[in-house]
Amino acid sequence: MSQTAASQSSGSEHDLSIFKRIYQRLLSLPQEKEGYKVQTNTRLAHTLDKLADSPFASFPLDPRSKWDFSIKVKGEEAGTLMNPDVSVLQKHATPSPFGRGEETGIDPSYKNGTELKARKLKLSAAEHQRVIDHIYWNLTSSVFLGKNLRIELYKLVICEAGGHFNWHRDSPHSDAHHGTVLLALNTEWEGGEFMLRHGGVEVNIDMHPTTIQNKSRPLVAAFYTDTEHKVMPVTNGVRLILQYDVEVIGERPPPERYNDDEKPLRLAALCAKRLESGKLVTATYAKPDDTLIQAVIDEIKELHDEGTNIVAFPLFHLYRRASVKREYLKGNDSALFDALKDQFDISVDTVLFYYDTTPWSVLRCVAYRYSTEIGQVKYPEEEFTDEYDDDSDEEESDIKDGYTYRHKKERVIKDAAFHIPRASAIEKILEQELAEWVGNERQKGEIRYYGAGMFVKPKNERLSSVHEREAMNDSDEDGGRAVKKRRVE
Numbered sequence: 001m002s003q004t005a006a007s008q009s010s011g012s013e014h015d016l017s018i019f020k021r022i023y024q025r026l027l028s029l030p031q032e033k034e035g036y037k038v039q040t041n042t043r044l045a046h047t048l049d050k051l052a053d054s055p056f057a058s059f060p061l062d063p064r065s066k067w068d069f070s071i072k073v074k075g076e077e078a079g080t081l082m083n084p085d086v087s088v089l090q091k092h093a094t095p096s097p098f099g100r101g102e103e104t105g106i107d108p109s110y111k112n113g114t115e116l117k118a119r120k121l122k123l124s125a126a127e128h129q130r131v132i133d134h135i136y137w138n139l140t141s142s143v144f145l146g147k148n149l150r151i152e153l154y155k156l157v158i159c160e161a162g163g164h165f166n167w168h169r170d171s172p173h174s175d176a177h178h179g180t181v182l183l184a185l186n187t188e189w190e191g192g193e194f195m196l197r198h199g200g201v202e203v204n205i206d207m208h209p210t211t212i213q214n215k216s217r218p219l220v221a222a223f224y225t226d227t228e229h230k231v232m233p234v235t236n237g238v239r240l241i242l243q244y245d246v247e248v249i250g251e252r253p254p255p256e257r258y259n260d261d262e263k264p265l266r267l268a269a270l271c272a273k274r275l276e277s278g279k280l281v282t283a284t285y286a287k288p289d290d291t292l293i294q295a296v297i298d299e300i301k302e303l304h305d306e307g308t309n310i311v312a313f314p315l316f317h318l319y320r321r322a323s324v325k326r327e328y329l330k331g332n333d334s335a336l337f338d339a340l341k342d343q344f345d346i347s348v349d350t351v352l353f354y355y356d357t358t359p360w361s362v363l364r365c366v367a368y369r370y371s372t373e374i375g376q377v378k379y380p381e382e383e384f385t386d387e388y389d390d391d392s393d394e395e396e397s398d399i400k401d402g403y404t405y406r407h408k409k410e411r412v413i414k415d416a417a418f419h420i421p422r423a424s425a426i427e428k429i430l431e432q433e434l435a436e437w438v439g440n441e442r443q444k445g446e447i448r449y450y451g452a453g454m455f456v457k458p459k460n461e462r463l464s465s466v467h468e469r470e471a472m473n474d475s476d477e478d479g480g481r482a483v484k485k486r487r488v489e
């Protein structure tokens, strides 16, 4: 299978139009609707994270910030990231060696480029660190989800006309070294396409700086060290790539986003800007994995068996419109939909997350489902109105899978939960910690996030439930409310 960078980047265009289309509606939606209890850190969430695992990712540096750092080679000025002095860099470079471990030999038919090792380079520290931080935040929500990382410059690779690298894997420089990051300096070149392949997926990443909002933005590519990659021959110009080692130095605990007053508001505004500016969402390249899809199915079945009637989770991607129509779904969403549809009663809907940030609330995050489009398949209305937690005036606490959920006065649907993995499009937005504060519209202690979710019920349960409801209504017991307590096998 071969995928091009162009086909991969279509996801971010969707994200942009979605957000523009829906933003106003999002702010005006009623709050009283009954929602889904939100859970993170559950087994299903972890399984979905594994499914989303991607061996490579690419993204441009964000156009809203200024990114530049000066470069010195052996004490000599060599320009900056955005305006490098190619001749100075070339002057000090040595041929890229060929070999494993102890690098030996030079074979121009296999590899033809020159390089400068990190120890010969001096980059302006604070500015360079900002770029590293930006890369860090992108990687910890994609290729290195939930990991703590150290990202260190390894070398600068120079390819002029004729320069190329044949298929190879980078040899790890330490036990902790699990990934490589490439950052393209702002030069012009032709040819020199960068290719990656892993588990049957081959992609071609255009490493040229991207123009966003009339600004040229360097591109970042990241991949696991066991990913084969290749640089096609450069035919013109000079291609300069900074190469970094990514070391995994531990786990990163889930962000404490539900009990932080200030951060969510900042992030919501940043998310808006991020989506508005387009082309900013990290492109990842996962191949749906049948074993992991089966693991998701097993988790859902278990939750159904334990009494959760509606198991919901966000889609991995954002969509122009949420629809049960299979053809709108992409990547893992599409693979999951296909795998689940025969075994379960599933639907896809737009979801809003209300996220209360009032200082005294420990956690008030509820997912609300609503349909955006005509022709949307919806469950019967009764299902949502009959299943409130009417006792929820009292503060409640519920510990499951190590996660504490507390709510007060929210009206949540009984026997239903919305599981948020760290890898969903929604979670990526929540986790983005960008340096800039751009928000100006404040909502009263509350944030609304938008995404799409998949809602999974046991097969035919919906119809059986309606029939049972009718039967119960006939006997007029409890106004039909007792039906919600019954499970239909």
Ligand SMILES: O=C(O)CCC(=O)C(=O)O
Pocket: 096, 157, 165, 170, 182, 194, 229, 231, 241, 243
């Ligand atoms: O120049 C590049 O894009 C990658 C170079 C490379 O793969 C290497 O030096 O190992």
Ligand SMILES: [Fe+2]
Pocket: 168, 169, 170, 229
């Ligand atoms: Fe390499």
